Amino acid sequence: MLDMGYDVSDYYGIHPDFGTLEDFDELLRVAHDLGLKVIIDQVISHCALIHPLFEESRLDRTNPKADWFIWADPKPDGTPPNNWLAIFGGPAWTWDAGRRQFYMHNFLSEQPTFNFHNPEVQEYFIVICGRLLSVPGGQGRIHHVLCGPDGPAG
Numbered sequence: 001m002l003d004m005g006y007d008v009s010d011y012y013g014i015h016p017d018f019g020t021l022e023d024f025d026e027l028l029r030v031a032h033d034l035g036l037k038v039i040i041d042q043v044i045s046h047c048a049l050i051h052p053l054f055e056e057s058r059l060d061r062t063n064p065k066a067d068w069f070i071w072a073d074p075k076p077d078g079t080p081p082n083n084w085l086a087i088f089g090g091p092a093w094t095w096d097a098g099r100r101q102f103y104m105h106n107f108l109s110e111q112p113t114f115n116f117h118n119p120e121v122q123e124y125f126i127v128i129c130g131r132l133l134s135v136p137g138g139q140g141r142i143h144h145v146l147c148g149p150d151g152p153a154g
Helices: 021-033 052-057 119-133
Strands: 038-043 093-096 101-104 138-143
Touching: 021 038, 038 119
Parallel strands: 038 138
Antiparallel strands: 093 101
């Protein structure tokens, strides 16, 4: 787990360091009994390098998840497509030798940025966020601005 858990590898589970889904249900039950709300911080701009969606996307340029992340060809001299910097320092682009392209990351290189210009990505997160916002006794917070090479999404 990098970046205090902001490198999401599973949008439907709980990281083992924090317990289980059953533990979370119990937390919600106790909080509800005490009249408290639980805030769930959901990161949707990026995921972990080890997330199955990114692992599939990086396989090649033609698979069903190929454009679920922001990929770009290098400049003719082999350098990143632009001079953008990541929030935590260094370039916002990391070379992927398998695809022979750079992928974008606004934070750590282990946190590839989703392509919210892709309607399938939008739909995926509508489902995720709908689930988050429907948690009884919970309060959802969607975290991070969604931005890509063409500016903010939608």
